[in-house]
Amino acid sequence: MDTLSTPQIETKSGALAGTMADDRIRVFRGVPYATPPVGSLRWRPPQPVQPWEGVRPAMEFGPDCPQVTDLARRAGRESEDCLYLNVWTPADAEPGSLPVMVWVHGGSYSMGSGSEPLFDGVKLAREGVVVVTLNYRLGIIGFLAHPGLTKESPNHSSSNYGLLDQILAFEWIRDNIAAFGGDPQNVTAFGVSAGSASLSLLLTSPLANQLFQRAILHSPGAARRLASLQQAEENGLILGDDIEALRRMSPEELLARMPDLGPKVRGLTTPRMLRPICDGWVIPENERAVFTSGRLPAVPIIVGTNTDEGSDLTKGWPIRALDQYEDLVEQSFGQFADEARKLYPASNDEHVRGRVAELFADTQFNYGARLLGQAMASKAPTWRYVFTRRYPGRTEGPMHGQETAYVFGNLSAPQPNDPVYDDTDHQLSNAMLKTWLAFAKTGDPNNPAIPQWERFDPARDNFLEFGDRIAPGTDWRRPQLDFMERFFGAVDQPDEAK
Numbered sequence: 001m002d003t004l005s006t007p008q009i010e011t012k013s014g015a016l017a018g019t020m021a022d023d024r025i026r027v028f029r030g031v032p033y034a035t036p037p038v039g040s041l042r043w044r045p046p047q048p049v050q051p052w053e054g055v056r057p058a059m060e061f062g063p064d065c066p067q068v069t070d071l072a073r074r075a076g077r078e079s080e081d082c083l084y085l086n087v088w089t090p091a092d093a094e095p096g097s098l099p100v101m102v103w104v105h106g107g108s109y110s111m112g113s114g115s116e117p118l119f120d121g122v123k124l125a126r127e128g129v130v131v132v133t134l135n136y137r138l139g140i141i142g143f144l145a146h147p148g149l150t151k152e153s154p155n156h157s158s159s160n161y162g163l164l165d166q167i168l169a170f171e172w173i174r175d176n177i178a179a180f181g182g183d184p185q186n187v188t189a190f191g192v193s194a195g196s197a198s199l200s201l202l203l204t205s206p207l208a209n210q211l212f213q214r215a216i217l218h219s220p221g222a223a224r225r226l227a228s229l230q231q232a233e234e235n236g237l238i239l240g241d242d243i244e245a246l247r248r249m250s251p252e253e254l255l256a257r258m259p260d261l262g263p264k265v266r267g268l269t270t271p272r273m274l275r276p277i278c279d280g281w282v283i284p285e286n287e288r289a290v291f292t293s294g295r296l297p298a299v300p301i302i303v304g305t306n307t308d309e310g311s312d313l314t315k316g317w318p319i320r321a322l323d324q325y326e327d328l329v330e331q332s333f334g335q336f337a338d339e340a341r342k343l344y345p346a347s348n349d350e351h352v353r354g355r356v357a358e359l360f361a362d363t364q365f366n367y368g369a370r371l372l373g374q375a376m377a378s379k380a381p382t383w384r385y386v387f388t389r390r391y392p393g394r395t396e397g398p399m400h401g402q403e404t405a406y407v408f409g410n411l412s413a414p415q416p417n418d419p420v421y422d423d424t425d426h427q428l429s430n431a432m433l434k435t436w437l438a439f440a441k442t443g444d445p446n447n448p449a450i451p452q453w454e455r456f457d458p459a460r461d462n463f464l465e466f467g468d469r470i471a472p473g474t475d476w477r478r479p480q481l482d483f484m485e486r487f488f489g490a491v492d493q494p495d496e497a498k
Contacts, residue, residue, distance in 0.1 A: 006059075007091070011176045014052040019059050021088065021122045028087045028180070029115075030062035033172035034165065036081035037137065042247050043149050043161060046083060046168045061086065061115040065138045066251035068258075069111035080141060080251055083165055085134040085172070086114055088121030093130065093181025099440045100182035102132045102173060102212065104166060106193025106219075106401060109275040110139040110258070123409035127437050130182035132173060136165035136198075140254045140261065143274045145232030148243035157281040159232055163205070164282060166198055170211035188214040188440040192401050194275075196220035196303075200372055201276055201283055203297060204290040210297075214443060216436060217303040218407075219400055222368030223288045223488070226278045227271035235261055235273045265317050268332040268363045269491070287368075288492055291375035300443050302436075303373050304385030304463065309365045310357030312399040317356060325352045332359070336487045343480050358480075365400070366477055367484040374458040383445055384456040386476050388467030389428055391419040403466070406432045424468060432466055 007026045009016045018028035034046040041047065061075040062084025090098070103119055105112040114133030121131030136142065142162030149158035174184045189199050189212040196217035202208035203215070227235075238260050239246055246254070262273050276283055290296060319328055325346050333340045346355045369384075376382045387403040390396070405411050406429040411421045421429075431449040439445040446453050451471065453464045462474045 008055060009179050011179055012051075013049050013176075015055040016058040017055045018087075020091070021125075024091055025122050025125050026089050026091050027122075028058040028089075030060050030084045031058050031087060032062070032083065033085050033134070033169045034083035037083060037161070037165075038080045040247070042080065042141065043144060043146075043158070043243075045161065045164045048168070049172070062135065064113040064115060065135055066141060066255060067107075067111040067138050068255055069107070073113045073115050074117060075113060075115040078251070080137075082135045082137065083169075084114075085132055085169055086121070087177075087180050088125040088131040089180045089182070090125055090128065090130075095181060096178035096183050098128060098130050098181050098183060100130045100132065100173065100177055100184070100187045101436075101440050102134070102170065102187060102189050104134065104136075104189065104191035104195035104198055106191065106195040106197075107138070109143055109162060109194045112138070112194070117413040118404050118408060118410050118415070120408065120410055120413065123433065124437065127433070129437060129440055130177060130180055132177070134166070134169045136162040136169070138162060139274055140258050141251065143276065144236055144239075145227075145229060145277060145279070146236035146239070146243060146246075147233045148241065149236075150229065150233060152243070155281040157229065157279040158236075159229070159277045160279050160282040163198060163201065163276055164207075166202065167205075167208050167211065167282075170208070174211065185213065186440075187212040188216060190216035190218070190407075190436070192218035192404050194221065197222060197224075198276070200287060200368070203299060204285070204287050204295075205282055206284065207282055213299070214439065215299055215301045216439065217301060217369070217372065218403060219305045219309060219365045220303065220369055220372065221364055222372045223286075223291060224364065224368060225269065225271050225288075225488075225492075226276060226283065226286050227273060229277060229279050231271060232273055232277045232279075265319065268328070268359055269487070270332075286492070288371070288488060291371055292489075294375070294378065296375050296379055298380040299376070300381040300439075301372070301376050302383045302385065302439055302445060303369050303376075304387060305361075305365050305369045306387045306398045306400060306403060307390075308357065308361065308397050309400045310359070310361035311353075311396060313364075314353075314356050314360050319356050320352055321349050322346060322352060325355060328356065328359075332363075333487060334491075336483075336490070339483060340487075343483055362477065362480050362484055367481050367488070370461075370476075370481050371485070373456045377456050377458055381443065382456045383439075383453055384463040386463050386465050386473065388465055389425065391417065392422045392425065393420075403432070405429070406466075407436050409433045428466060428470070431470060
């Protein structure tokens with residue numbers, strides 16, 4: 001075997017043969033980090049990967065987890081046997097020498113993949129880091145709770161299998177990444193949407209202590225109210241009470257049942273199903289209680305959101321008329337509804353779509369991102385950003401997740417909205433890539449490509465804007481987010497007092 005064009009790595013489970021992405025970067029695709037979670041292992045915690053003999057090819061992406069999506073992906077197939085990761089590393093990296101950046105993809109816990117072209121790690125790896133992307137179980141396969149599953153669990157838990165997959169992947173990285181050139185004590189976890197929401201949850205989990213040393217959270221769904229185990233179990237019973245019969249169903253049959261387990265319009269302030277829950281084991285309690293009590297571990301973070309987090313994610317909601325909007329506000333905020341109407345005013349039907357998008361953005365992303373920054377700022381160095389760059393020629397956005405291509409330097413990768421970027425975008429991408437790299441390498445994002453980025457001070461409510469310009473700012477949606485703090489502080493009081 002030509003080790004120049006087919007580089008080899010020896011992991012603790014066996015040897016891998018990868019490929020060269022170019023003359024400088026080795027890439028190992030489809031590296032197993034767990035035993036395939038199929039058959040009797042469906043809806044059970046992931047098990048460590050079994051050793052193999054000989055040299056295992058690591059030249060193609062592992063299968064994506066079963067899902068319903070039209071996202072651009074490169075795996076070419078789906079399977080429950082999906083617990084694989086991918087590594088990009090400089091060809092000349094000495095063992096254990098380089099910072100590691102581990103990307104956790106988003107997709108509302110129901111779609112996505114580490115194989116997406118946007119997440120290709122070549123450009124980051126060229127700058128002297130080891131890049132890892134990973135898959136984890138999704139949707140009904142990754143987050144089903146059910147009394148039958150809880151009964152068979154030695155931890156009296158069900159759901160959160162996707163989070164357990166992520167934890168095992170980080171443990172595999174800790175134990176094996178040195179062979180790829182990565183320093184297992186210098187790991188920066190970063191992700192978007194459900195990926196960064198997962199990282200926020202892992203910061204509160206006793207099972208994930210010290211698995212990464214830094215974190216960058218793009219639009220995390222942090223501090224949302226989570227369903228209890230009992231609530232999620234009751235929802236799971238919609239599928240029936242025979243777990244073994246459910247285990248015999250094909251992934252396609254299970255995916256067809258997912259709409260039965262969740263509403264088309266999800267609650268703004270109520271728990272969601274088929275996502276992480278408070279199971280008493282992986283996630284003992286709601287994040288907000290951990291954040292506000294100062295019990296977060298000291299982990300340096302960057303956290304931020306985009307200007308328009310809500311429009312794209314609520315475009316299919318059947319809330320178009322003023323009376324429907326009034327009902328949404330009343331159901332979501334109860335005794336706080338009048339204050340919500342003043343901060344999110346709508347006087348006719350034409351206002352409704354914009355206000356729904358703003359409410360969704362603030363309840364699901366902006367509030368939690370700020371709260372996480374506030375909680376961590378007293379524990380560890382914390383930086384906050386707001387991404388404001390719209391696609392050239394567009395009057396809306398930037399929407400949820402549109403900053404990702406800039407960070408990876410992958411503006412040419414296929415994207416749903418087919419943006420055509422200009423020089424400003426390429427300059428911004430270069431600056432963000434260098435900034436994220438500086439943080440991963442040194443724990444401080446400051447570098448010559450940006451103006452001085454001051455640490456987040458909750459009293460000043462400061463951030464750095466990444467947009468047509470890169471500049472400091474303060475008070476991003478402060479009146480609305482202060483309202484959210486009053487609301488969630490009040491409604492959480494009875495639970496926290498128990």
